[in-house]
Amino acid sequence: MTNPLDSLVDLTRALGQPAMDYVIIGEGNTSMAVDAESFAIKASGQRMREIAADGFVTVPFAPYLEWLDNPEAPAPELTQPDGLRPSIEASFHAMLLHDCRVNFIGHTHPTAVNQILCSPYAADFAERRRFPDEVVLCGPISLLAPYADPGLPLAIEMRKHLQDFIAQHGEAPKLILLQNHGLIALGDSAGEILNITAMAVKSARIYLGAQQLGGVVSLPEREVYHLYGRPDEIYRRRRFVDENGAE
């Protein structure tokens, strides 16, 4: 019998494979909207690479959204009867699943991406694009969130920047980059999360290589938006989602 969490389990294990170098030990977390009221998220301390359905907890959105609006209130107490607790990052997962209306979120700390996010080039990497497939999968621009203490402070800081981003660009980002921390991929399917994460890592490697060859040449902004708005590229983007998002 299939478990409703199967696609989340498969996604989490795929992101956690050591060869990918996206996370080590207990790093990273994933989540999935279960219905309008609740979401499933990796439990605190679970390793992504070997997680099973019992490594996730399903919790309601409401306590987190209320906590974000009223940070002075005590933290929601959502420890499960079996002792599992939601990831410390549950507040930003709740906020992003809700505010961006996506089904899946994957948060990882890839070495290739963090090399740039721990450097003075984080904003240039986030705000510009180098090649067409990066535009197609990761969108025309990523949201760069400044460093904040993991947990509620990070969720509050990210929400402020997210609201500005949506006001400016008219849509939510596909990729959020956290200064000195890692990345968050947002998508409608588990496959989209894998694609965005893989493309962000490839882009980071290209960025690093180009720096070593004398400097990065980014695409002009008009080319980026031309690619993003082309009907054939929109079709291609749609197919990436359809082909990889069986759930």
Ligand SMILES: [Zn+2]
């Ligand atoms: Zn993290």
